[in-house]
Amino acid sequence: MKKIIFFLIIFPIIINNNCLAKIKKIRIGYLEAGQFWAYDGIYNAFKQSLKEKGWGNKIEFPPNAHFSPGWEPEHVPEYEQRARELMERKDIDFVIAMGTAATQALLKVNNGKKPILAMGVADPLASGFIKSYHDSGIDNFTIRVVPNRWKIMFEIFYDVVHFKKLGIMYSDTKTGRVYANLKDAREVAKEKGFKLIEYNKLSTAEELCECDKGLDYLISKGIDAFFISSLVCFDWTKSDVQKLMNKLIKNKIPTFARDGSSYVQAGALMGFSSMDFSAMGDFLANMAIQIFKGKKPRDVNMIDRPSPKIAVNLETALKIGFDFPVTILIASDEIYDKIILPSNRKFK
Template sequence: MSRVPLFLKIIVGLFFSAVLAFCVQAKQECFSTSPNLKNGQKWRVAYVQGGPYIHYRTNLISLLEALRDLNWVEPFQLPEAKSNDDTEELWQWLSKNIRSNYIEFVADAYWCGQWPKQEEEKAAFKEKVLSRLRTSSDIDLVLAFGTLGGQIMAEKVHRIPTLVMSIADAVAAGVVESASDSGFDYIHARVDSTRFERQLELFHRIVQFDVLGIVYEDSDIGRSYAGVTRIQNMAKKLGFHLTECKAPSDKTVVVQKTIECYQYLAPIVDAVYLTYDVNIKEAHLPDIIAPLLAYKRPSFSQSGPREVKYGALMGMTDVSYKEVGFFHASTMAKIFNGAKPRQLNQEFPNPYRLAINVETERQIGFQFPDSILMMVDEVYTDIRTVP
């Protein structure tokens, strides 16, 4: 029997040491995404959100499509949605109709808080969710959507792996300790720590405004969703003046006051940054966009192309939803293959892909530079009205 030379042993040893070191440094790459079972049983998944919001449904669908592409679920055809922000109807459909040998979406493990405003309401909703998770061992992973959903799950009273999705700023909201470390073995939140900054740099470079207007709900959640502190910091960095209008958090008046804020800002600012706002539905967008068109104010949608369809000048495209969905699905698959959420990379920046509305461009007398047109992925040629 021939002996292996010592120098070859050393080389092989160094190679495997390098691989191990790489796995420690790039931990997320060392776990498989292949479908498997939990001790012969399907993985049971739960869902929690603070309230209905259109981007939650879109992100959930993107996750499902990525799980399909990774072979965790079989191909599916979703039913037509009755409402663009109704995830409960979608979740119940998934629990009954998604075919999978590996995952079960648990019908009675869905929680939606209907945006509780008072602290006692938030505490009651949190207890409703956590009491189930504390007293039952039937859930293997939780999908927590948005700031409130993430805050509920970032508690030490449970140890259930949790993916926090569709959250504006997980670090500022206290859901994770930092972009590189969640601080909890069982929490993972996607972080794009410079998303708003990149958007504002691009918007300022294109429009060169001196005064920017923003509107947000005057609450901790409202400020977190809108990224107010980050916008204020960018105003200082880029040297523009920021004019803010705060809508009260009272459910009975918040939408009307938000619309009035845009009416107030339109004549006194150079441009408007349309921030995330869970109170605003598609039916409200024409009233928000109308004063911006009347006063010929360029606008940038912080959240995506929905506002661009209704007349915002520009925003980032839906193309990134597919990529974000794959990021979350891969993370979920790695957890089911033995990874702790804390071990996996949280940072995933949105790519620069722009949506523009050329009818808005025409109405406000604006012209995009050719260099910007090269970045455009989606073009809307009219301004949608609510049916």
């Protein structure tokens, strides 16, 4: 009798341990077109938030399912190849699309089944990735959306600087125009009455020599402000950005850095503050958790409404002879009193 009682007590424990051993972790694949500092910030904040929300032991990110082919033109065909691999692999349950090019590649080979969460995309609506701000239009796809973010950005820059000719450059491809937020720039130019001076002869590699030539062209056209969009030639970890910034400062041209704080600290006049990715990481983690729990990606709320935060650089302002309105200084979230180049820059 004692043996029977002992067996009945121990048997459930054995069953529970076996069940725990069979619990399958959610395996997450990742695709980006190439390395970019903001992608790292977003992705790390996303993973950290999942961990803080108790999902650290329930998910894993296999190194052999993390792809970053590169921005050079010869790597472009690999985007779709890697996207197809992630969608077809049986050992991957969930896919992260980081950036516009990666999202475009994954949606092109989408099987309609495996969940895709896109992040770090410049403009989901303009890219044609979603049906509307409230509906992705694709059952297994969702993405973080900040309505009118870039339009507000151009409006803030104009309201502070009151320029007459805003310079902008980009690769004349669908992705290149989206990275430059061209549609919003043109709309605000029309509404505010300034002229948008465009240089669209960059290749998809967006090399330093091309951007340097582009700046020369824009300066020759009399620009009195320049928009630093998401360009590889302005990525401090890959390019000699100081050469471009010095040219802009020498010509006393106010600049707005779309991708934020590190650019402002390194010499842009102003830009969106982006030192802290934690709030974005929390929003994205909450989206993913809903999907992990069984919610259809299309049914997950996509709209995030963070308050715009501004960073300014006082040394740059002094060098180009620009006086910030007191109201802007009071409202700024980050104020740098001197130019400090990134410690991780490629060229020193």
